[in-house]
Structure formats: C-alpha cells, structure tokens
Amino acid sequence: MQKRLLPFVFIVGLLASCGTPNPAQATQAPSAPVSAITPTSTIPAPENHAANVAVAAKLAGVFYDLNAIQKYYDDGTTAMAQIAVDTKSVTWNPGLPSKLAARKTLQEGFPNVPTEFLGALPSSGAMAAPENACPAAADPSVTFMTVGGMAVTPQLMADKNLQTIPSEMLTLPATDPQSLFTKIDSLINTHDQRLGTAQGWNDLLWNQLKKLQQPTDSLMDYQLWNASPDIEQQIADIYGARLQKLGAPAIVIDAYNASQKSGWYANTTPTADDALARMDIQAVMTGSIQGTVHEQRDFSIPGAGSIPIFGVQTGEGTVTWETNELGSLSFDVNILLDKFDEQGRAIGGTVVGIDAAKGYQVQFTFLPDGTKKGELLHDGTVVGQLTMSINAAKFENYVDMTTNQSEPLPTP
Numbered sequence: 001m002q003k004r005l006l007p008f009v010f011i012v013g014l015l016a017s018c019g020t021p022n023p024a025q026a027t028q029a030p031s032a033p034v035s036a037i038t039p040t041s042t043i044p045a046p047e048n049h050a051a052n053v054a055v056a057a058k059l060a061g062v063f064y065d066l067n068a069i070q071k072y073y074d075d076g077t078t079a080m081a082q083i084a085v086d087t088k089s090v091t092w093n094p095g096l097p098s099k100l101a102a103r104k105t106l107q108e109g110f111p112n113v114p115t116e117f118l119g120a121l122p123s124s125g126a127m128a129a130p131e132n133a134c135p136a137a138a139d140p141s142v143t144f145m146t147v148g149g150m151a152v153t154p155q156l157m158a159d160k161n162l163q164t165i166p167s168e169m170l171t172l173p174a175t176d177p178q179s180l181f182t183k184i185d186s187l188i189n190t191h192d193q194r195l196g197t198a199q200g201w202n203d204l205l206w207n208q209l210k211k212l213q214q215p216t217d218s219l220m221d222y223q224l225w226n227a228s229p230d231i232e233q234q235i236a237d238i239y240g241a242r243l244q245k246l247g248a249p250a251i252v253i254d255a256y257n258a259s260q261k262s263g264w265y266a267n268t269t270p271t272a273d274d275a276l277a278r279m280d281i282q283a284v285m286t287g288s289i290q291g292t293v294h295e296q297r298d299f300s301i302p303g304a305g306s307i308p309i310f311g312v313q314t315g316e317g318t319v320t321w322e323t324n325e326l327g328s329l330s331f332d333v334n335i336l337l338d339k340f341d342e343q344g345r346a347i348g349g350t351v352v353g354i355d356a357a358k359g360y361q362v363q364f365t366f367l368p369d370g371t372k373k374g375e376l377l378h379d380g381t382v383v384g385q386l387t388m389s390i391n392a393a394k395f396e397n398y399v400d401m402t403t404n405q406s407e408p409l410p411t412p
C-alpha cells in the first residue's frame with residue numbers, strides 16, 4: 001500500500017515545543033485524582049509572595065499545555081474518524097438519501113490527520129508526535145487500544161491478515177484517474193451480457209476490486225478497515241441507484257442486487273471488539289520540568305465519516321523542578337475530566353497537582369459554562385487564585401488571597 005507521509009485522549013506537556021519522539025508505549029493505568037491535600041509540611045507557609053506566584057505560574061503553564069495538546073489529539077482523532085468516501089464529485093450520484101450521504105466527507109487527501117496516524121506503525125504501536133507538532137517539551141507517544149483491549153500494532157494487523165483497497169482511492173475526487181469511482185467505471189460496460197447474472201457482476205466488478213487489496217500498515221488503514229462495512233454498503237447503494245437512474249433492465253438490477261457486494265474493500269469483516277476505543281498516552285518531560293505523565297481517554301467512532309464520541313479522560317504522573325526560593329518541588333499530577341460539551345470541550349472535572357512535602361496543592365476546575373477556575377493552596381488553605389477572561393486560552397492573573405491584590409502571571 002502506498003505510504004502516506006502527510007501532516008488523540010491527551011498528553012500532558014509542560015513547556016514550549018515537542019522534543020525528540022519517544023516510541024515507548026504507555027502501560028500504567030491512571031488512577032482517579034485526589035481531591036484534597038493531606039498536610040505533611042513541616043515548614044511554615046512561605047513568607048515570600050514571589051514564591052507562591054512562581055509556583056502558580058509554573059503550574060498554570062502546565063495546565064495551558066494540557067489544553068493545547070488535548071486539542072491536538074482531539075482534532076487529529078476527529079479528522080481521522082471523518083475520512084469517508086468522496087461522493088460529492090460523483091457525476092452519476094443521484095443524491096441517494098442515506099445515513100452516510102449526510103455526513104461530512106473530505107474530498108481530497110487526509111486534511112488535518114496527524115502524520116503519525118498515516119505512516120506505518122512502529123512495532124510497539126506507540127506513535128510519537130512529530131517535532132513541533134505539539135507545544136510540550138516532552139517525548140510523547142500515543143497508542144490506540146481496541147474494545148477488546150488490544151493495542152493496534154503491526155503484529156495485530158498481521159495476525160488478522162488485514163488487507164484493504166488503498167485508502168487514497170476513497171478520498172480522491174471521483175473525476176481523478178486514481179479514484180475508486182473512476183476504477184469502477186473502467187471495469188463496467190453496461191452493455192455486457194454477463195451483467196445479467198450475479199456471477200457476472202462478481203467477476204467483472206467485485207472480484208476485480210478485491211485484487212487491489214494490500215496489507216494495512218497504519219492507524220488510518222486500521223480505522224478505515226473498521227469502517228469497511230459502511231464503505232462497502234455506501235458504494236453498493238450509490239451504484240445500485242445509478243443503475244435505476246439509467247433505466248437498466250430488471251434482470252440486470254436483480255443480478256446486481258444478488259451479487260457479492262461486500263468483502264471487496266477489505267478481506268475480513270471487523271467485529272465489535274476490533275473497534276478503536278481508547279488512547280493511551282505517555283509523555284516524558286524534557287525541559288526544566290522533569291517527569292512522566294500517563295493519560296487515557298475513551299472514545300468511540302459510530303461509523304464511516306462520523307464525529308467521534310469522546311468519553312472520560314484520566315491521567316496521573318509526577319513532575320519536578322528546581323526553584324531558588326523553595327528548592328526542589330515535586331508534584332503528583334492527577335486528572336479526571338468527565339463531562340464535555342458538543343464541541344468536545346471539558347465542562348466538568350479537575351486537574352490536581354500536589355507536593356505533599358512542601359504542603360502545596362494546585363487545582364484547576366472545569367466549569368459548566370466552559371470557563372476554568374484555578375486555586376493555589378498551602379497546607380489546605382487557599383493562598384491564591386488564578387483567573388482568566390472567558391475566551392482566553394491561558395490563566396492571566398494571580399490574586400493573593402491575603403491582600404486581595406491581583407497581578408499578571410509571569411511567564412513560567
């Protein structure tokens with residue numbers, strides 16, 4: 001199959017640009033986040049106001065990176081799921097009403113699908129984000145899991161002997177010489193007497209398309225294989241409607257309807273357990289902040305060309321950095337986002353970071369109106385709040401709860 005080298009669940013990144021890709025697969029299952037700190041600090045609350053502001057700014061940066069990488073993987077998975085057959089440029093498509101006809105199709109290539117989703121999978125299945133693709137100073141990788149609990153890897157596809165028609169044929173405009181519809185037109189002569197039998201249709205069309213099947217090697221291939229029953233049905237319905245529109249004899253239409261209209265796009269039929277169901281992410285931090293964060297997010301793809309339905313996102317990890325005022329800080333990070341709006345934005349849940357030794361806790365809360373709230377606590381007492389404008393991407397200000405004075409957050 002032709003390889004695609006063109007330009008998902010989240011990764012927690014912690015600085016400004018992605019580092020060298022890491023093929024390691026995430027294996028640690030995240031736990032539910034803790035909701036409050038148990039004070040173990042043996043030091044008094046820092047007298048230095050600047051120390052609190054610095055901690056707040058650093059963790060606000062973490063939170064911003066989390067949201068930015070969330071968008072990268074959400075958008076990428078959505079773009080992959082929405083890849084469908086280009087029917088808009090089919091000149092003989094009579095406007096067939098169907099559940100697929102109303103779905104969004106991408107007419108050319110694979111716009112917005114991450115390049116790592118299109119290239120051959122590494123042996124582990126863990127796909128590294130390309131350099132500069134996400135805003136985290138980390139070595140991130142993502143592994144897609146199935147409903148049956150299997151990682152999507154080259155070995156899984158080989159064990160299943162998966163073969164499909166080159167996916168590029170689906171997305172090219174119908175007028176392109178390499179498109180699926182052009183290929184079908186080249187195979188069928190409507191005056192051929194053999195089209196009066198089901199076997200004639202099998203020999204002239206469906207078996208010829210089967211010869212185009214090639215081994216799958218990418219996540220995109222795997223997803224389209226999962227969508228193959230929808231794809232095959234859509235093409236069969238459109239071509240059957242074409243025969244009706246052309247006034248083909250009843251014997252030809254009956255023969256077409258009795259022919260083997262499935263199994264030509266993919267050599268095997270996917271089961272419910274084969275569907276993509278979860279993203280497992282591992283991010284190894286590489287900048288001034290060190291540590292590793294693991295995340296998981298459930299999702300489902302209802303059918304070919306459909307927008308994914310995202311589920312709960314969980315995660316955990318530890319991040320550390322050095323400060324002049326407080327020495328080494330080490331935060332256990334826990335994530336639980338459990339409610340999302342129609343655009344996929346989190347509107348319920350928390351991201352919590354705790355340094356029990358120093359008595360610090362930061363908690364970011366996703367609110368139902370789409371805004372977010374940030375609080376900095378020391379030994380269980382709120383010492384500062386972080387605020388942002390309604391449509392802002394980042395927390396902008398720090399409010400000292402002792403003085404009630406607000407100041408812009410410094411760049412972490």
